[in-house]
Amino acid sequence: MARKASETRWELQKDRMLRAAARCFNEKGYSGSSLKDVANVLGLTDAALYYYVRNKEELVYLCYLRAGDVGRETLDRAIAEGKNGLDTVRRYLRYHLEVMTGERGPIAIMSEIPSLKPEHRDEILEISRDHSARFEAVLERGIEDGSIAPCDVRMTGNAIMGSLNWVPKWFHGDTTVGEKIVAEFPGILSAGLEH
Amino acid sequence: MARKASETRWELQKDRMLRAAARCFNEKGYSGSSLKDVANVLGLTDAALYYYVRNKEELVYLCYLRAGDVGRETLDRAIAEGKNGLDTVRRYLRYHLEVMTGERGPIAIMSEIPSLKPEHRDEILEISRDHSARFEAVLERGIEDGSIAPCDVRMTGNAIMGSLNWVPKWFHGDTTVGEKIVAEFPGILSAGLEH
């Protein structure tokens, strides 16, 4: 309820909590994971979580917000560094997958949106739509600069995003597999874009 | 508890129930959908569902079994009709998407497996693994017959399946969109396989 001096410690713990929550939600789903499940991962009691968050719903909400931030950052970076549309797509895929399969684990999944309360749901949906729109814009740029063959950017975007979003469903932390994903997926998912 | 004469009616109702359940689970997740939610779709009371099923867990379980059957059938059909590996993949994609976006709605999602009890979970996981293995075999055949460029079939299979499995997350019954998916996805997802 109070936090002044140790802003850092508090934020650090909260961060751990959000990651633990994201992992649980990924594995068992929102309603499928109890607060005790999340707390166990942290070596805490379920009640302790209320020190960091108002209620369970806020927990998912924050997971999504954070996922949105990470998604935006990786896309920003890919756009900043990409030489052309296709190169930008490939970089985005790699950066995204590095985070998802990295030791910090997947940030969040976009599956529990219906569980959010209306205001939060709308906010997250808008963030999600923005992200998709930006990604589609990258595809369009690629078509214009000639690095990507003409295609339905909406459908192509959905296809690629689907593949990415599904990864947490079958990737469970095995680093060997993780490295393989990072190595293979960008190529596989972008192969269809070329002329 | 009893059923003799009207085997047909009973099966018919059960069928409707499974589809309603699958739709709910897709939209809100397993624990997120109450039996009342499922019953509402059917114009029934939650208690009525117990006439068809022992408990809620059995409901998801049956959804998965059915999804497995449908998946196997579409793959069977694609394999039977496919001229070569690539053609088989494309057919499978089309058949699968036609079912998923068809008026009977998505059959089931592979997201709630952790909610199943161990025996059921193992059974469904094996069905799922079998399906993946068969799909990967199709990819291998395509590589051998020269219709598909050499690739890591495991990763490629996961990438394609992920795209497919994610569709129910963003497709919510709009027939126009459904037709577009059927028209575009097979091409998009198989474009990267060609030489």
Next chain:
DNA sequence: GAAAAATTTTAATCTGGATTAAAATAATGC
């Protein structure tokens, strides 16, 4: 090292939703 603030736990409550049993209604066979 003691007071104050921060963090976590213990021990209740409270609630939605699964489950059950008995009763009510609808369908079917004769």
Next chain:
DNA sequence: GCATTATTTTAATCCAGATTAAAATTTTTC
């Protein structure tokens, strides 16, 4: 139409898991 069977509802019960309040413990400050 009557008796039997099939289907659904009504009205409890039951329980896991969210939430809360007060107490205990740990950390920080000076």
